[in-house]
Each structure stands twice: as C-alpha cells, then as structure tokens.
Amino acid sequence: MASSIRAKHGLLSSKTSLYHALHRQISPNSVCIQRAAEIQSVRAATNARADSQVNEKYCLELVRTRDYDGFLSSLLLPEEARRCSLALRAFNVELAQVKDSVSQKTIGLMRMQFWKTAIEEIYRDDPPNQPVSAELWRAVRKHDLTKRWLLRIITEREKDLDDKAYRNLQELEAYSENTQSSLIYLLLQCLGLKDIHADHAASHIGKAQGIVTCLRATPYHSSRRKVYLPMDICMLHGASQEDFIRGSREPNVRDVVFDIASQAHVHLQHARSFSSNVPAAATPAFLQTLVLEDYLQRLRRADFDVFNSSLQNRNPLLALQMYFRSWRKTY
Numbered sequence: 057m058a059s060s061i062r063a064k065h066g067l068l069s070s071k072t073s074l075y076h077a078l079h080r081q082i083s084p085n086s087v088c089i090q091r092a093a094e095i096q097s098v099r100a101a102t103n104a105r106a107d108s109q110v111n112e113k114y115c116l117e118l119v120r121t122r123d124y125d126g127f128l129s130s131l132l133l134p135e136e137a138r139r140c141s142l143a144l145r146a147f148n149v150e151l152a153q154v155k156d157s158v159s160q161k162t163i164g165l166m167r168m169q170f171w172k173t174a175i176e177e178i179y180r181d182d183p184p185n186q187p188v189s190a191e192l193w194r195a196v197r198k199h200d201l202t203k204r205w206l207l208r209i210i211t212e213r214e215k216d217l218d219d220k221a222y223r224n225l226q227e228l229e230a231y232s233e234n235t236q237s238s239l240i241y242l243l244l245q246c247l248g249l250k251d252i253h254a255d256h257a258a259s260h261i262g263k264a265q266g267i268v269t270c271l272r273a274t275p276y277h278s279s280r281r282k283v284y285l286p287m288d289i290c291m292l293h294g295a296s297q298e299d300f301i302r303g304s305r306e307p308n309v310r311d312v313v314f315d316i317a318s319q320a321h322v323h324l325q326h327a328r329s330f331s332s333n334v335p336a337a338a339t340p341a342f343l344q345t346l347v348l349e350d351y352l353q354r355l356r357r358a359d360f361d362v363f364n365s366s367l368q369n370r371n372p373l374l375a376l377q378m379y380f381r382s383w384r385k386t387y
Contacts, residue, residue, distance in 0.1 A: 107190070112139060114187035115146035122149045128375050129343040132382040133247070137340070140199055140246040143191035147171075147206070148239055150188055151213045161217050168214040175206050199246050205238040221297070222270075224288040225319055232266020233259060243341040253333040254341075257387075261342055264323035268348045271316060271355070274362050278303060289315050303363045310360040317355055324348060331387065342387035343378050350374065 119142050120127045126148075130141040151171065158164040174189045183193035195201060212234035222228040240258040244250075270284060277284060283297040290296070293311040300309065324345060350371050358364035371377075381387070 108194075111187040111190045112142070115142045115191050118149055118188070119145045122153065124370070125344065125347045125374070128378055129340075129347075132343060132378055133243075133340045137199075137243075137246040137248075139191070140195040140201075141243055143188065143195045144239060144242050144246070146188045147192050148209065148235075151210060154213065155217055155219070161219075164217045165214065168210055168217070171210050172207065175203065175210070179203055195246065199248070201242055201245050205242050208234050208238050219282070221284050222286045225286045225316065228267060228270060228286055229263045229319075232263045232269075235262075236265040236269075237262025240341055240344075244338060247337060247341055249335060249338050249341075251335055251338060253330045254335060254338040257327040257330045257334050257338075257342065260323040260327035261345055261348075261387075264320045264327070264348050265344055267316060267320040267323070268351055271313065271320075271362055272351060272367070274300065274313075275303070275368070278363075285312060285316065305361050305363060309362075313355070313360040313362045317352055317360065320348065321352055324352075328387065334387075336385040339385045339387050340382055343382060345387045346378055346381055347374065350377075 116127075119130065123145055126145045127142075130138055130145060133141050151168075154164050154167050158167070170184075174184050174186070174192075177183055178189060178193045178196055181193075181197075183189045192206075196203075212231055216231065222231070237259045240262050241255065244254055244258060274283075274285065278300045281301050283290075283300045285300065289312050293308040293315075295304075295306075295308045295312045299306065327342070327345065351367070354367055355362070358366055
C-alpha cells in the first residue's frame with residue numbers, strides 16, 4: 057500500500073515538473089510574439105498579392121487605352137504569356153509617349169535614363185517601386201527575357217528624341233527593327249520559343265509595323281506641324297513638309313504614301329514567306345499582322361489619301377478577326 061502511494065506521488069511529481077518545464081519554455085510572451093510574427097507574415101503576403109494585382113491592372117489599363125491593337129492581341133495569347141505581354145507592351149507605351157509628353161529634350165533624356173537604370177535594377181532583382189517596372193521584373197524572372205532587346209528599345213527611342221524626319225526609308229526600317237521587332241522577339245520568349253524562322257518573320261513584321269505606325273500617325277503629327285516621313289521619298293515626288301502640314305491630297309502626296317505603304321506590304325509578304333517553317337506556337341506573337349493588313353487595305357481603298365477620315369475609325373470586327381486567326385494559328 058505504501059509503495060503504491062509513493063508511485064502515485066512520483067507520477068504526480070513528474071507531471072508537475074513537466075508542466076513547469078513546458079510553462080517555462082512556452083510563456084505567454086513567446087506565444088504572443090510568435091502569433092504577431094505569423095500575423096505580420098500573412099499581412100505582408102496579402103499586401104504583396106494586392107500590390108501585384110494593382111500593378112497588373114495598371115499595365116492592362118495603360119495598354120488598353122494607349123495600344124488597343126496590342127491589348128487585343130495580348131488577350132489572345134496563352135494564359136502563361138498574357139501577363140508578360142501586357143508588361144512588355146506597357147513598357148513600350150511608357151517609352152513611346154515620352155517624345156510627345158515632354159517640352160524639352162533634356163527632360164526626355166532624363167526619363168530614358170530612368171528606364172535604363174530600371175532595367176539594370178530589374179536584372180539585379182531590385183526593381184524600382186513603379187507598376188510597369190514591377191511587372192517587367194516579374195516577366196524577366198518568369199521567362200528569362202533577354203536584357204539586350206529591352207535596352208535596344210530604350211536606346212532607339214532615346215535617339216528618336218531628336219525630333220527629325222527620317223532621312224530615308226532605310227532609316228525608318230532600322231528604327232522599326234530596333235523597336236517593334238525587338239518587342240516581338242521578347243514576345244516570342246514569353247511563349248518559350250527560340251526559332252530562327254520565327255525570328256526572321258518577327259524582323260519583317262516589326263519593320264512593317266513601324267512603317268505603318270509612321271503612316272497612321274501622319275495626320276496627328278501634321279496637326280502639330282511635324283512630319284517624320286522619309287525625306288528621300290518626299291523629295292522623289294516633289295512633296296514638301298508643308299504639303300503634309302496642310303493635309304494636302306494632291307497626287308504627289310499620295311505617291312509618297314503609296315511608296316511607303318508598298319514597302320510595309322513587302323515586309324508582310326516576306327514575313328509570310330517563312331510561314332511553313334515557323335512553329336504554330338509562334339503565331340500568337342504575330343497577330344498584329346492582321347492590324348497592319350487591315351490598315352493597308354483601307355489605305356488602298358482611300359486611294360492612299362493618308363488624311364482620309366475613314367482611316368481614323370477603328371475596325372469593329374477586329375477582335376473577332378483576331379480570334380479566328382489565332383484559332384487557325386496563321387499570320
């Protein structure tokens with residue numbers, strides 16, 4: 057009987073000791089600290105997700121309002137490449153609008169320098185606290201985008217701040233290659249593609265896009281007394297800058313537009329000559345060809361009158377046409 061009581065007493069003593077030991081190790085203060093850390097971690101993760109969603113929405117809205125054609129083509133990309141495409145197009149919009157949004161070249165150069173620094177910081181995993189930079193950083197990490205193409209776009213846009221007309225068509229093509237084609241190379245990387253035939257097609261599509269963009273912007277630039285069309289072609293047909301500033305519809309002005317538009321068409325034909333060798337997975341990056349083709353056809357119907365009001369209207373069937381072309385995997 058006595059031994060039984062001593063055994064029970066020993067068991068109670070060991071439980072009491074265990075309780076005190078646990079109480080010393082897990083004090084109320086340590087529990088509170090641990091709980092606070094957990095809450096802080098959850099809040100940080102929630103805030104990071106919220107910031108990411110805000111950045112994504114910012115880029116989407118920027119592209120939708122400033123590059124609607126690019127917005128539509130981005131929506132038709134595979135889901136894993138869609139967000140990357142919107143980030144790249146938002147980056148392109150940010151650079152493109154510098155020229156028209158600054159009153160002095162020095163200010164424009166400062167903004168270009170910001171983007172050069174931003175790219176360097178992005179590749180050091182330390183992006184600036186800016187929505188487009190943050191989204192671009194995410195795209196770079198996910199798709200291993202080539203830094204050279206991003207810097208080349210900035211450098212070419214920076215040179216364009218000189219605000220001069222292109223001396224010849226080759227100069228316009230070089231600008232288009234360094235900006236628009238570089239953007240398409242990056243889109244191909246978002247799709248996980250490295251293919252020489254796709255790159256050749258992208259080069260020609262980018263050149264065609266740059267030429268068409270120059271034509272489409274002519275009425276806007278002329279209203280601001282600026283003309284950027286290649287000077288050699290204008291001189292060939294005896295068309296002065298003043299003719300474009302006045303919105304002239306004389307035959308020589310139309311001849312200038314015809315020659316430039318024809319070169320864009322030639323590049324589209326070259327791009328399509330590679331179609332049998334281009335992987336079908338690359339075609340979503342080339343949906344812009346539909347936009348270029350649509351504009352060139354409407355320009356032809358307007359008898360190459362670049363100031364015709366019908367050219368300023370958006371094609372209401374464009375989204376549907378893009379969808380069918382993406383479904384058919386053609387460009």
